[in-house]
Amino acid sequence: MKRVSVLCLGALAPAMLLVWLLPASPAAQDPATAKAETANAWTPSRTPWGDPDLQGVWRYEATMPLERPKNLAGKTLLTDEEVAQRDAVEREQEAKRLAGEEGTAVGRQSVADSPIRGNEYNSFWQDHGRPRKVYNRTSLIVEPPDGRLPFTPDAQKAEARSAARYGVGPYESYLDPDTGERCLTDGVTALMWQGPNGGHNRIVQSPGYVTILHEEYRDRRIIPVDGRPHGSIRQWFGDAVARWDRNTLVVDTINFADKTNYEWANVWTRPSETLHLVERFTRSDAETIDYEITVEDPTTFTKPWKAVIPITRLPDKTEIYEYACHEGNYAMANLLSGARAERGGR
Amino acid sequence: MRNGLLVVAAVVVVAGIAVARLGVTPAAGRAEAYTAPRTADGKPDLNGVWQAFSTANYDLQAHPARAAMALRPAPTRTEPGGLGRATPADLPAAPVRALGAVGGVPAGPGVVEGNEIPYQSWAAARKKENFDDWLTRDPEIKCYLPGVPRATYMPYPFQILESTNTILIAYEFAGATRTIHMEDAGSSPSDTWMGWSRGHWEGDTLVVDVTSFNDQTWFDRAGNFHSDALHVVERYTPVSPYHLMYEATIEDPKVFTRPWKISLPLYRRYEKDAAILEYKCVEFVEELLYGQVGIRDPGAEQTHK
């Protein structure tokens, strides 16, 4: 539904997923190195029919932002000291959220400074009972090397427009809120690591299929791994087919429908007819999938970009709950009638 | 001569065995001993894309063809036939008139055992109101989640995906998905549109017990409804490589006087590379739901172009 809210004391662009950079334990390594080492050490479990087992409920629980913040330009990695400092703050604030504290104690702005932005609801609604992991990489994006999204000029303008109108409007009809506010979807691109309710994904495997159930909007991807060719129908989620490359699931998705004429909270997640996604899922240990996504779309980007994202497995009994967003979308009617009232129409 | 008889006997025996080996297509209603193939971990394999071909979604009970789902009822007749001029039959209500025969309801034999839905008297009156006010009340029109068992027999395919301790039923309509918990059933923290499903095997039959419903869904387009006390037990029984027999027992002490049962076949979509596709109908109905609420009405602007 929404972009991730960034409750910042600094002036960071809200248009991007800017998770804060906090120190991790000094033992943290560059995940790429860690992956190379553990991939040899850990034997993946297999489904009864012999495919590598990726099943479970998964979530991105680290602090790396998608893009390298501008004030860290040129800095690919944090120092061990910086990582340790950030980890300590992360754990402290998690404990405070569980204890019911609000405001600056849990990293938000004070209500006095901003009663709304970042303070819409008590933090107990968002707390996941798990502190986030601090990595030393300064961005999820690894290509291009500057760690920034390579927008085309038009897409850059579109992203700036989206950021400027977010929460501001105009909201004159149901076309004006973004796709998430309309309870449609936030798209496929960020599905494995973002979501306004925490971005939980359940991966379920059956012979010839890998199914991903995303909690928000009840987004669903049923991905055939049976060698079939792409279908020809254009859809919001395109057409995905996959194959196993040793222990890595490689998913190729094309045939997206053109949805660029919608409002998107994050323009970089919008599908167009030229969007092509290649994803790689490798379970590097019992608790981690190393997820890589390469996004190619000349409608939105000047060149393909790639992000590497560690995804964490949640306890076995974790559930994905029903997401009946449209069924209870009081907010849509409210914001339309609110805009009308402001205009003096009621 | 005896050799000739022996040859004939042998031929008869061999022919008999051959006929037995052909197997028998299950006749309707007969419990044939079909055994489904097994998954790699030894469970009955119900994986695949399935679809009901039934008029149940129009009306669970037996009914003749109707002109529309939203009717302008025929006027009450005051005279015996023939003594006055012809009067109208039940005809489409104005909002659906333009659909013509596309908007009609086909006749159907019904899927309810005994053809009776045992409503309490207050509920029978409510059902009639629902039927008469279908256009404003049927949640299907608003692209709302269809609930159980309606999702099974809507005119869209669904896919059964069997993993080791979880079975998913993925419906095309509105992207609804059910997780059938086969172990560690857990419980639902709240009331939901699609309920909370716990499954187990009885022989080849997948039995699914569903509770924790809200009161928002209907069973069909005829106004049949339930409360949040709804309890459904489904049975999916493979009867051939291409058919499941689906049964659902429906119980709701706030609405019905006793449990009642429906049954209908489900057919495998066995064309090559069968798949369920997107039916993201939310944006099909935004104009209907919100067109009049905002400052601008995009639909009105379009027609005036």
Place this chain on the structure above:
Amino acid sequence: MKTTPMRTLAGVLAGAGLLCVAASAAAHHAFAAEFDAKKPLKLRGTVARMEWINPHTWIHLDVKTAGGKVERWMIEGGPPNALYRRGFTKDSLPVGAEIVVEGFRSKDGSLRGNGRDITFADGRKLFLGSSGTGAPGEKPGAPAR
């Protein structure tokens, strides 16, 4: 390494624009279009009904006015799923519970608002702590999920 007091460190990080909580915000979608930051509200009432839906719960609250009339308000809360995963259910805020709500009133003047801060009427905080996630390091006695 030099030990830096946490507050100073936080201040340094904050100044550098780095101290940001990326709370997964179901929040400010079109908050500013729905609710009016210039119309704060504070209500005390009893829960008549609670819709545990996504991405916002809605609490139907019976509020007694000064004149003794009872008004039915609709209060928007946050998303319920993080609460479910910590073991809370719809029974955790039952019908009849008395709560205090602080937030902002809806722009269209109707009896609706957002519940920025919700507490029990006796001052106790709601949905405190974790009822158990089964996570490693879980405190004993928490129900396994």
